[in-house]
Amino acid sequence: MSIIQKYDKHVMKSYGRLPLAIESGSGVNAVAEGGKTLIDFGSGIGTNSLGFCDSDWVEAVCKQAQTLQHNSNYYYNKPGADFAEKLCRITGYTNMFFGNSGAEANECAIKIARKYSFDKYGKNRHTIITLVNSFHGRTIATLSATGQEEMHNYFFPFVGGFVHAEANNIADLKAKLDDSVCAVMFEYVQGEGGVTPLEQDYVDELFKLCKAHDVLTIADEVQTGTGRTGKFLAGEHYGKKADLTTLAKGIGGGLPLGVCLAGKKCANVLAAGTHGSTYGGNPVILAGALAVLNKVSREGFLAEVIKKGEYIKEKLSALDEVAKISGKGLMLGITLKNKKAVDVMKSALEAGLLTLTAKEKLRLLPPLVIDYESIDKGLAILIQTLND
Ligand SMILES: *Cc1c(COP(=O)(O)O)cnc(C)c1O
Secondary structure (H helix, E strand, O other): OOHHHHHHHHOOOOOOOOOOOEEEEEEOEEEEOOOOEEEEOOHHHHOOOOOEOOHHHHHHHHHHHOOOOOOOOOOOOHHHHHHHHHHHHHHOOOEEEEEOOHHHHHHHHHHHHHHHHHHHHOOOOOEEEEEEOOOOOOOHHHHHHOEOHHHOOOOOOOOOOEEEEOOOOHHHHHHHOOOOEEEEEEOOEEOOOOOEEOOHHHHHHHHHHHHHOOOEEEEEOOOOOOOOOOOOOOHHHHOOOOOEEEEOHHHHEOEOOEEEEEOHHHOOOOOOOOOOOOOOOOHHHHHHHHHHHHHHOOOOHHHHHHHHHHHHHHHHHOOOOEEEEEEEOOEEEEEEOOOOHHHHHHHHHHHOEEOEEEOOEEEEOOOOOOOHHHHHHHHHHHHHHHHO
């Protein structure tokens, strides 16, 4: 049986998988079963931020696997210490919690927000406002937080205490900001929801309102973080730093890591025994993640991410089939005029280019390290597909 046949026989069909088995990869090139090479404009949904098998990342991971692969959270280890120190230096946050995914990072932020409020104000101040079209994860709590009604199905009852407000609508936020609210959670650029950035005025007002009511801000930067938008955190584009910020996807460079970052205000909300994760903070993963931080925080690296994004935007904007391009840095959403994004994704894959979709848009999340030659190669395939 082939790879695909074994999957289809034994792995649950919870994904609409495309007929491609990737066997190896190097930089921005994926090699499929059978030897076909594809250019990667998807980064494994933004996870392989340094591309496939970056040599520094591989070396860090392998060395750590040969030294100490795990030691439980009852003890300390060096990769965790070094990674935490570096991430705080880059972001200006002071403390963090390690989980294994975006959903877990958000779950942690939700728990911190509720406990912060409980400690200070007592019961019944537990509501978290999230935005319509947001995506916060697939666990029952983070799915409840996710502001997409069509995803609130089958798994009843959902977790209470989540209210959805319309993005970029300050009146709706004000109307929903009652005495029961402890936090507002949002993505600066909604990813799964269609690569839709929040407006500056809205973000300004949101922060002002939250501050006035001692309501915590939670920035879900699972997709936008780790340099994806050309700043280490997308909040930097807006001149904002949320009380809590969550990271996952690109931070692990292709291994599962979720981080919930807190400043002084929320640094000590989680006392011993109130939260945990067996694998959270695994040293092999954090050794790799430190290699990601080292590369992304290099002088000039993020400025390049912005330039590359602008370059791609410019090239694609010239096409008849392209109606509009949204997003920042190397997180781009392309609205098409006539073609369906999912059809374009499938044709591009046939032609040797990996892309993604987000709602009705074609979505590009190329590895942050992509070079211009590879951008041009990928664009040539995409342009041909769009012009076809
Ligand atoms: C992908 C994503 C998540 C969920 O991350 P998982 O690692 O799949 O749990 C949460 N929030 C945002 C913004 C995401 O893009």
